[in-house]
Amino acid sequence: MIFTNILNDTLRAATPLILAALGELVAEKSGVLNLGVEGMMLVGAASGFIVASVTDNIYLGLLIALVAGIAIAFIHAVLTITISTNQVATGLALSIFGSGLSAFIGADYVGQIITGLQPFSIPILESIPVIGKAFFQQDILVYLSIILVFLVAWFLQKTRSGLILRSVGESTTAAHALGLPINRVRYLAVLFGGAMAGLAGAYLSLVYTPFWAENMTAGRGWIAIALVVFATWKPMRILLGAYLFGGVSAIQLILQGLGVDISPYLLSSLPYLATILVLTIISRDATRIQLVAPASLGKPLQKL
Amino acid sequence: MFDFKLEPREQPAKIWLVLSPLLALLGTVIVGFFLFRLLGKSPITAFTTLFISPLSSLYGITEIAVKAAPIILIAVGLAVCFQAQVWNIGAEGQFTLGAIFASAVALVFANINNYILLLLCLLAGIVGGAIWASIPAILKVKFHTNEILTSLMLNYVAVSLLNYLVRGILQDPQGYNFPESAPFSEFASLPSLITGTRLHLGVIFALMATLLIWGMLQQTFFGFSVRVIGASPSAANYAGIKSDRIIWLSLLISGGLAGLAGACEVLGPIGQLRPFISPGYGYAAILAAFVGRLHPLGIILSSLLMALFYVGSELLQIKLGLPLALAGVFQGIVFFFLLAGDLLIYKRIVKSQ
Numbered sequence: 001m002i003f004t005n006i007l008n009d010t011l012r013a014a015t016p017l018i019l020a021a022l023g024e025l026v027a028e029k030s031g032v033l034n035l036g037v038e039g040m041m042l043v044g045a046a047s048g049f050i051v052a053s054v055t056d057n058i059y060l061g062l063l064i065a066l067v068a069g070i071a072i073a074f075i076h077a078v079l080t081i082t083i084s085t086n087q088v089a090t091g092l093a094l095s096i097f098g099s100g101l102s103a104f105i106g107a108d109y110v111g112q113i114i115t116g117l118q119p120f121s122i123p124i125l126e127s128i129p130v131i132g133k134a135f136f137q138q139d140i141l142v143y144l145s146i147i148l149v150f151l152v153a154w155f156l157q158k159t160r161s162g163l164i165l166r167s168v169g170e171s172t173t174a175a176h177a178l179g180l181p182i183n184r185v186r187y188l189a190v191l192f193g194g195a196m197a198g199l200a201g202a203y204l205s206l207v208y209t210p211f212w213a214e215n216m217t218a219g220r221g222w223i224a225i226a227l228v229v230f231a232t233w234k235p236m237r238i239l240l241g242a243y244l245f246g247g248v249s250a251i252q253l254i255l256q257g258l259g260v261d262i263s264p265y266l267l268s269s270l271p272y273l274a275t276i277l278v279l280t281i282i283s284r285d286a287t288r289i290q291l292v293a294p295a296s297l298g299k300p301l302q303k304l
Numbered sequence: 305m306f307d308f309k310l311e312p313r314e315q316p317a318k319i320w321l322v323l324s325p326l327l328a329l330l331g332t333v334i335v336g337f338f339l340f341r342l343l344g345k346s347p348i349t350a351f352t353t354l355f356i357s358p359l360s361s362l363y364g365i366t367e368i369a370v371k372a373a374p375i376i377l378i379a380v381g382l383a384v385c386f387q388a389q390v391w392n393i394g395a396e397g398q399f400t401l402g403a404i405f406a407s408a409v410a411l412v413f414a415n416i417n418n419y420i421l422l423l424l425c426l427l428a429g430i431v432g433g434a435i436w437a438s439i440p441a442i443l444k445v446k447f448h449t450n451e452i453l454t455s456l457m458l459n460y461v462a463v464s465l466l467n468y469l470v471r472g473i474l475q476d477p478q479g480y481n482f483p484e485s486a487p488f489s490e491f492a493s494l495p496s497l498i499t500g501t502r503l504h505l506g507v508i509f510a511l512m513a514t515l516l517i518w519g520m521l522q523q524t525f526f527g528f529s530v531r532v533i534g535a536s537p538s539a540a541n542y543a544g545i546k547s548d549r550i551i552w553l554s555l556l557i558s559g560g561l562a563g564l565a566g567a568c569e570v571l572g573p574i575g576q577l578r579p580f581i582s583p584g585y586g587y588a589a590i591l592a593a594f595v596g597r598l599h600p601l602g603i604i605l606s607s608l609l610m611a612l613f614y615v616g617s618e619l620l621q622i623k624l625g626l627p628l629a630l631a632g633v634f635q636g637i638v639f640f641f642l643l644a645g646d647l648l649i650y651k652r653i654v655k656s657q
Contacts, residue, residue, distance in 0.1 A: 035452065075640060083651075085643045088391055088452070089594050093639045096587045100632020107627035214629070219460045226453045265471070269464035272457040279449050286448040 002257075004133050006250050011135070011142055012208055014246030016041070016200040016217075018145040020224035021231070021238045022152055023196025028228060029156065030189035031169035031296040034076050035091025037197050038221025039098020044069045044201030046106035049212040053109060058117045062141075062202050069198020070191050072098055077190040081183050087298050095221070103214045116210030117141070141203055146239065148196075153235040165189060169294035197221065219272060226275045230282055232292040241278075248274045311652045324645030325595075331641040332634060339633075345624050353623050354616035354634075364615060366501040370573055372604075372611035374399070374565035374582075376510040378589035379607055380517045381558030383598040387521075387534040388554045394440060394455025395562040396586025397462035398433040402563025403570045404466060405432025407474060407485055407577035410492035410570075421491040426567050433563015434556050436462065441555040445548045451555075459586065467579050474577055485577035494572040506568030511604075513561055518600040526553055534598075562586065583614060584632065591639045610635055 020037050027034050044065035052061025076094050079085045117139045125136040156162040168175045168185045175182055204220070205212050223245060231237035252267045283289055333351070340350040358364035378395045385392040406429035413421055439458060443449035467483070469475075476486040494504040521527035529550055533540040541547070565585065570577055588610045595609070596602030617631035647653075 079640065079643050083644060083647045085646055089386075090643060092393065092590055093594070093636060093643075096584075096591060096632065097636025097640070099584075099587075100629050100636055103629030104627050104633050107629060219457065222453060222456050226450075226457075229450065229453075263468045263472070265464045265468040269461040272460045276443070276449070276454050276457050279453055280443055280447045283449045284447050289448070 002254065004131070006247070006254055007131060007135070008133065008138075009250040009253060010243055010246040011138060012246070013249040014242035015142050015145045016203045016208065016220055017224050017227060017242040017245055018149060018238060019141075019196045019200035019203065020221055021227040021242065022145075022148055022235065023193035023200075024225055025228045025231070025233060025235060025238065026152060026156075026165070026196075027189045027193035028297055029169045029233065029294055030165050030186045031172060031294055031298075032077075032080060032186050032190050033087045033091060033298045034073065034080075034094070034190060034193055035088060035225065036072065036076050036094025036098060037193075037224050038217055038219065039095035039101075040069045040072045040194050040197035041201035041204070041217045041221045042098045042102035042215065043072050043105075044198030045205040045216060046102035046109075046201075046212055048198070048202030049112075049114070049205040050106065050109055052206055053112055053114050056114075058114075058206055061206050062117075062199060065198040065202030065206075066195045067198070069194040069196070069201070071194070072101075073190050073194020073197070076194075077187050081186045081190070099215055106212045106214070109212050110214070112211065114206070114210050117207040139207055141199075141207060149235050149239050156235065166294075169296055172296045197224075200224070223271065223275050226279050229289070230278055232282075232289070233294065244278075245271060245274065311654050313650060313652050316649050320645065320648040324648060325642060327648075328595075328638055328641035328645055331644075332638045335637055336634065343626065345626070350620065350624060350626075353619050355612070357619050358612060358615040362498075363501060366498060366503040367615050368608060368611045369507050370502050370504070370611075371614045372607045373504075373506040373510040374569055374585045375589045375592050375607040375610050376604055377506070377513055377565040377568070378558070378562045378586060379592040379596065379603045380510075380514050380600055381561035382589055382593045383596070383600070383603060384517060384521070384530060385554045385558045386593055387598050388530045388550050389533055389537060390444075390551050390554045391452045392437065392440070392455050392555055392558050393452050393590065394437065394458050394586075395558065395589055396582060396584070397455070397459035398436045398559045398562035399566035399569075399582055399586050400459075400462040400466050401436040402429035402433040402566030403577065403581050404462075404469060404474075404566075405429055405563065406567035407488075407570050410488045411474060411485060414486075414489050414492070417489075417491060419491055421489070422494070422571065425492050425571055426564060429563045429567020429571075430560040431563065433566060434560040436563070437555040437559020438552075441552050444551055451551075466577075466581075470577055470579055476576075483579050487576045488571060492571060493575060494568060502573045504568065504572035506565070506572050509564060509568060513564075514600045514604060517557075521600075526550070530554065562589075588614075588632075588635055591635050595639055595642055609638065 020041055024034060024037055047068040048061040048065030051064040052058050072094065076090055079090045080087045119137050119139045122136040126132045156166060164180055165185055168180060168182050172182060201217060204216060227238055227241045230241040248271050252270055255262065255267060256264055337347045340347040358368055378399065382392060382395060406425040409425045409428040413424065436458060440451040440455040443454050444451045470483045470485060474485045476484055494506060497503045521530060529545045532543060532545060533550060569581055574581060592603055592606040592610050596606035613631040613634045617628055620626040620630060621628050
């Protein structure tokens with residue numbers, strides 16, 4: 001039973017990380033680093049919660065969160081793509097702005113409770129011992145996040161549009177010489193990243209812990225960015241990384257439940273320490289990271 | 305899509321360099337106007353409360369200085385990092401560690417009955433911030449770990465540590481189980497500069513640090529190296545500037561200054577260690593550093609503006625019942641408009657045929 005609960009919580013904790021990291025991966029593949037994931041998630045979480053609690057419709061909340069994520073990502077797209085501002089500075093500012101904006105619009109909704117999105121069972125499969133209840137009694141977004149990973153992997157590797165996206169991120173000069181619509185591709189990639197981050201945020205406020213609190217994402221947007229590096233820009237590996245981090249988050253709850261005598265405050269820093277540790281192990285080989293990262297990542301297009 | 309295109313200018317347009325911050329402020333006011341209308345508040349009343357009320361009393365002005373001091377201290381250090389292309393996002397955590405270290409010294413040596421204690425506390429704060437900043441420095445230099453992510457993760461770890469300590473060994477035994485430390489003694493407290501206000505010595509430290517950093521950037525080889533890296537990383541590499549040293553020094557300087565800011569905050573306005581010691585100074589300072597264009601004098605002005613937003617939003621909360629988070633919204637909007645203004649500085653808008 002405990003094992004089933006750990007698995008169940010791991011999958012749920014990983015879902016917002018998968019969504020946000022997948023969006024960031026697509027943006028980075030097009031050559032745009034967006035450090036605003038945390039801010040976009042927060043705005044998604046707040047707006048999704050507000051709409052769901054006013055209209056009593058969870059799905060409308062999720063949709064609005066997605067749109068809000070796109071709107072916030074649009075700021076980043078205009079500044080970094082059209083105006084060629086520094087991507088690091090702009091992304092950081094987007095995170096700070098998103099944190100302030102979400103706290104502002106959500107101020108009246110702190111402490112309100114809604115009925116979150118409910119899990120549903122997949123017949124037959126859910127009766128498999130131990131793992132059945134963990135894997136096949138989840139909410140729809142858990143399944144959707146996994147499907148999206150496969151879809152993005154297929155899109156990037158097997159479609160012409162995916163190839164164009166990757167070549168824009170690998171070499172802006174070559175892509176420009178080929179006459180590819182660099183800016184349009186980058187806009188779409190960044191907006192997709194915003195949509196995914198908005199949805200990831202709403203997963204937290206509408207499903208994972210159905211309430212809104214200031215800065216409730218608690219750094220998950222940043223962990224998602226770290227996951228992209230961990231996954232060495234390969235979609236399928238995001239699943240692996242997200243379940244690893246989901247597991248670390250779940251361990252906290254398990255240890256507390258077992259009455260292990262460690263302060264919950266110290267335990268709550270585990271996911272962040274795990275992120276630092278894993279990033280350090282991955283980054284040791286600097287040349288390898290440079291080889292797998294999109295070559296034009298962070299570089300604006302200088303049209304001559 | 306558009307019937308005009310952008311051409312890069314050969315030289316940044318000097319006039320827009322001066323005008324763009326003013327335009328950014330104007331843009332922010334326009335957005336604010338619609339925002340207040342949307343919220344059903346009179347924009348005139350709201351703007352008077354936000355911009356004029358804080359400046360019309362001694363208390364308001366000193367409160368702006370009290371809030372600007374930590375932002376200046378942190379932002380000046382961050383400007384050194386950012387110019388050297390070292391992305392220290394961990395100032396909030398370094399600030400927290402500075403506060404923890406200073407508080408620990410103030411509590412452990414509470415029997416020292418002269419101002420040597422205060423000096424020890426401040427030094428401890430600098431050390432605490434520098435230690436926290438040295439973690440991303442080690443990881444970046446030894447293992448090439450991205451300092452944006454490591455320094456940021458450490459912000460969350462620092463908050464966990466603070467929460468643990470104010471409920472553990474640093475908790476006041478006579479404090480009715482509140483998560484707070486004992487109040488600091490007179491000799492571990494920053495003296496007030498103007499009686500009846502919270503204006504404290506930290507403001508002087510902030511101005512001194514600005515002068516010191518400015519001098520260092522202009523006069524020393526380290527400052528020269530930082531400026532070369534800022535202008536062209538590849539040229540710096542070619543010139544044999546040792547990037548590891550630059551990473552270490554810039555992180556230690558900014559960590560130490562953030563730690564000092566944290567120490568000043570608990571030894572001054574707060575007077576004890578608590579779970580909430582910063583309204584996000586470490587993040588506001590990132591914006592202040594960029595809005596001030598990484599220039600020490602610009603940073604003083606932009607930090608004062610960020611502080612004005614904090615104080616003005618507090619007044620808006622009291623008088624008009626608007627959420628306090630409005631400060632962060634305005635801080636972000638100013639920044640976006642300033643970035644957008646770069647378009648006018650570096651590009652020329654021409655009509656395409």
